[in-house]
Amino acid sequence: MDEFALIRMLNRSRSTVVSDHPESGVSVGIGDDAAVLRPTGGKELVVSCDTMVESVHFKPETMTYEDIGYKAMASSLSDIAAMGAEPRWALVALAAPRSSSPERLRELYDGLYACAERYGTSIVGGDTASSPSGLTVTVTVIGEAGAGGSLLxxxxxxxxxxxxxxxxxxxxxxxxxxxxxxxxxxxxxxxxxxxxxxxxxxxxxxxxxxxxxxxxxxxxxxxxxxxxxxxxxxxxxxxxxxxxxxxxxxxxxxxxxxxxxxxxxxxxxxxxxxxxxxxxxxxxxxxxxxxxxxxxxxxxxxxxxxxxxxxxxxxxxxxxxxxxxxxxxxxxxxxxxxxxxxxxxxxxxx
Amino acid sequence: MDEFALIRMLNRSRSTVVSDHPESGVSVGIGDDAAVLRPTGGKELVVSCDTMVESVHFKPETMTYEDIGYKAMASSLSDIAAMGAEPRWALVALAAPRSSSPERLRELYDGLYACAERYGTSIVGGDTASSPSGLTVTVTVIGEAGAGGSLLxxxxxxxxxxxxxxxxxxxxxxxxxxxxxxxxxxxxxxxxxxxxxxxxxxxxxxxxxxxxxxxxxxxxxxxxxxxxxxxxxxxxxxxxxxxxxxxxxxxxxxxxxxxxxxxxxxxxxxxxxxxxxxxxxxxxxxxxxxxxxxxxxxxxxxxxxxxxxxxxxxxxxxxxxxxxxxxxxxxxxxxxxxxxxxxxxxxxxx
The missing domain is CATH 3.90.650.10 (PurM-like C-terminal domain)
Incomplete structure (x- = not known):
């Protein structure tokens, strides 16, 4: 499978995607050089990213690929929760061995989407690359909070x-x-x-x-x-x-x-x-x-x-x-x- | 060196950091769970991320660590350029072997900061983790563009x-x-x-x-x-x-x-x-x-x-x-x- 087909397979044809809703603030989602988003006037942005590395943060022996995706999203969203902010958009960067099964990667994205949707967050972009060994998943989340209202x-x-x-x-x-x-x-x-x-x-x-x-x-x-x-x-x-x-x-x-x-x-x-x-x-x-x-x-x-x-x-x-x-x-x-x-x-x- | 000392060493005491300027729109930079940013009213956000993996995207045989950092930032900024947008803020997620020399990692961040500053971009957050082998650098950039003005x-x-x-x-x-x-x-x-x-x-x-x-x-x-x-x-x-x-x-x-x-x-x-x-x-x-x-x-x-x-x-x-x-x-x-x-x-x- 080529890289573009893989990205399409990982991200498209999902039953419900938050970014499809008009109130998601997504003008351009996955598929261009960058996503285009409409922030809420008067709010501040609250942004964070979190990396999970195979055999350091997780082992496929204790988690399914869906769990790995869910947890990668959850741990990034948790940083937004820790500021008292509302998560809105996420980007997912994946480095995976060339030998990765597309089905396993699809399960990983099932988990990422399941967690993102549960917390009203649109996955709007990302990157996929090959890695010499092991998975690395980096999730960046952009949230919003009232000006001066973040909890430090x-x-x-x-x-x-x-x-x-x-x-x-x-x-x-x-x-x-x-x-x-x-x-x-x-x-x-x-x-x-x-x-x-x-x-x-x-x-x-x-x-x-x-x-x-x-x-x-x-x-x-x-x-x-x-x-x-x-x-x-x-x-x-x-x-x-x-x-x-x-x-x-x-x-x-x-x-x-x-x-x-x-x-x-x-x-x-x-x-x-x-x-x-x-x-x-x-x-x-x-x-x-x-x-x-x-x-x-x-x-x-x-x-x-x-x-x-x-x-x-x-x-x-x-x-x-x-x-x-x-x-x-x-x-x-x-x-x-x-x-x-x-x-x-x-x-x-x- | 412990992880927090490493993050401090990589990010602090830099001669000029864009986020120190009042017009940078940075309310809270590196050091909390997330960064807090003030977007420009009426603009849209343009966001993208790019991953560079050692031995896939770069080899230390052809690039210094400073080059690797510079290029990782440049390739992410390039996605913002490709939308006609203005880059404003960046987050850097690094996975590096435990055996990495702090001096080499500092050089990597020298390159990241040099490129970010050249293009008026504040590095406002990120993550550092260990990896079983090889460097992985993911840079997320958030830019701004006039509403509806992004070039697709x-x-x-x-x-x-x-x-x-x-x-x-x-x-x-x-x-x-x-x-x-x-x-x-x-x-x-x-x-x-x-x-x-x-x-x-x-x-x-x-x-x-x-x-x-x-x-x-x-x-x-x-x-x-x-x-x-x-x-x-x-x-x-x-x-x-x-x-x-x-x-x-x-x-x-x-x-x-x-x-x-x-x-x-x-x-x-x-x-x-x-x-x-x-x-x-x-x-x-x-x-x-x-x-x-x-x-x-x-x-x-x-x-x-x-x-x-x-x-x-x-x-x-x-x-x-x-x-x-x-x-x-x-x-x-x-x-x-x-x-x-x-x-x-x-x-x-x-």
Whole structure:
């Protein structure tokens, strides 16, 4: 198959494509040198890109090609969620071995389109190239936010409450299960029922677009910093601490984990908190809210049929004081004092 | 070096960065989950991305790391030029082996920044990841154009004159020379003077942003289709023919090649026209103009200190006629009749 035929096969004749809708803002989609888009007057653009590399970010032993596509889109959309913005358009750059089966690549694009459509995002362009070995997928997402309304990492203040938008650690536990089983990438339905949510968290994560939008629309001054949890809570809390110049304290017994995670951790002699802090790829959001608005924010989420969990607090970083340095402290259940939490998370160049 | 330190090293402390200027439209640059940008009211966005893969698109034997970065940015900017748009912002996704020298990666980013700054483009974000083998660089560029003012491939009409913005074939000839010399990626100054423009065309191509803008600002209805020559004139003329449903005729003796190319072709027993038609990576523009405006467009370019070359014409594609099918015909010097030109150019999945 030639390259143009491949691109047509990967992108066209899909049953529903967001860019076909007039309100998608797509004047020219896939097929020319570039796409032409109509941004909304008065909004700012929020743009990010994310790369997934075979055998670094994913292994075909634990994910179908459709999962790989879905997750590549989800992880890029998650960066838009972490700004409180609305995703609108995406570009997909694929490098794949010449020997790739067109059917597998079509499945990869099925996953990319499924996730994009779920979150109202039009795939408007991209590039396909051959690679000497392994797949590399880069997804760029362009979103929109009210002018000045994006939620930054640097906006945490002493006194803020720290919250997260969902249970953590599921993705890391799911990956461990799938690797131990010898790499089972079949339908999720074939997995034991108690494992399914963990495997799903690893294979088909959901970006928290709605939660990010709720936070961005909250009363001005209510929300502080926001980040998505792609590298584990410890690493993300560190990013907020460093960007904001603060100290973040996390309480181990307040960090939610699912019952399935707790059971699997017990069965495999693992500390569930370790997965929550260091596992990564959960794509929940971690943020801070001014203490006086914490209850109001929790109600806002409840009214929207969602929930937030308060897991810590922000203290000032006192320069020169050993206790007050920028960083993250963990107070474990029953402990009187906190211990410093390392920044570790996945490091590509360590 | 850890990943965050690497990103800081690659992106910060640069002497001049476009995004530091207030008119760059950058509210939040590199360092958060996403960048925040202020688009110009009333304009459309023009977006594209391009991937360069080591040993497929480039070999470190013929290019320095700075060249690789420069060319990755240039080839993405070229897609924006091909729409007649103004590039504004770029994101860079890099996958590099863990063993990569930070100095080489810094050189790669020197090249990316040098090209971006030359064309007034702010690098506002990206991603860095490890790869099992070889470099992959994906550059996404976001530009702006007047609403409805982008120049599309599909706008050629029967009777149009076909023009190009500069001599072709230099990049392919330069690559051949560098490969034959056993891969010399040292300073261009060390190469023979008559070869230097060819090696430069391969290593440091320039996107024709100014030419694209001139065309986009021309009298409404003056310009037809536009494309950039990334895959050789034959392939690009085919794209215009297919998108517009027309027949394109090219005249071999009107296609400009440089004196250096002609000399090197003679010395290496090569047909210079072959490089021009099938070599690719020249990044000149090929377009069509309504015949009655051809002279006026040429004057417009001259007044701007530039030039266009008329190399062919557009005929209608008569359905069902063997002579009138969509496609490209070449009339060689001295020949009475044209011969069909194959679409070949680099095909990643053939």
């Amino acid at each position: 990492r640097s906006a945490a203040k002493a006194g803020d409450a720290v919250f997260i938008t969902g249970p953590l650690g599921g993705s890391a536990a799911g990956l461990r299960f799938l690797l131990e089983r010898g790499g089972l990438a079949g339908p999720l339905e074939e997995l034991p029922e108690r494992i399914r949510p963990l495997a799903r968290a690893h294979r088909l994560p959901e970006p928290r677009i709605d939660a990010g939008r709720l936070l961005a629309r909250a009363k001005p001054g209510m929300c502080g910093a926001l980040n998505d949890i792609s590298d584990g809570l410890a690493s993300e809390a560190w990013e907020i601490a460093e960007a904001s110049g603060v100290q973040v304290t996390l309480y181990g017994d307040r960090i939610p984990v699912s019952d399935e995670l707790r059971d699997y951790a017990a069965a495999s002699a693992h500390d569930p908190l370790d997965w929550a802090l260091y596992g990564g790829e959960d794509y929940e959001l971690v943020g801070t809210v001014r203490q006086e608005y914490a209850a109001e924010l929790a109600s806002t989420f409840e009214r929207a049929g969602k929930r937030i969990w308060f897991v810590g607090e922000v203290d000032s970083a006192v320069t020169g004081s050993a206790d007050g340095k920028v960083g993250v402290t963990l107070v474990r259940a029953g402990a009187d004092a906190g211990v410093p939490v390392g920044k570790r998370g996945y490091n590509h160049f360590a | 491939r599909s706008a050629a009409k029967a009777g149009d004159a076909v023009f190009i913005t500069g001599p072709l074939g230099g990049s392919a000839a330069g690559l051949r020379f560098l490969l034959e010399r056993g891969g010399l990626a040292g300073p261009l100054e060390e190469l023979p003077e008559r070869i230097r423009p060819l090696a430069r065309a391969h290593r440091l191509p320039e996107p024709r942003i100014d030419a694209g803008r001139l065309l986009a600002r021309a009298k409404p209805g003056m310009c037809g289709a536009l494309n950039d020559i990334s895959d050789g004139l034959a392939s690009e003329a085919w794209e215009i023919a297919e998108a517009s449903g027309v027949q394109v005729t090219l005249y071999g003796d009107r296609i400009p090649v440089s004196d250096e190319l002609r000399d090197y072709a003679a010395a290496s027993a090569h047909d210079p026209l072959d490089w021009a038609l099938y070599g690719g990576e020249d990044y000149e523009l090929v377009g069509t103009v309504r015949q009655e405006y051809a002279a006026e467009l040429a004057s417009t370019f001259e007044r701007a200190g530039k030039r266009i070359w008329f190399v062919g014409e557009v005929d209608s594609a008569v359905t069902g006629s063997a002579d009138g099918k969509v496609g490209v015909t070449l009339v060689r010097a001295g020949a009475d009749a044209g011969v069909p030109v194959g679409k070949r150019g680099y095909n990643h999945f053939a």
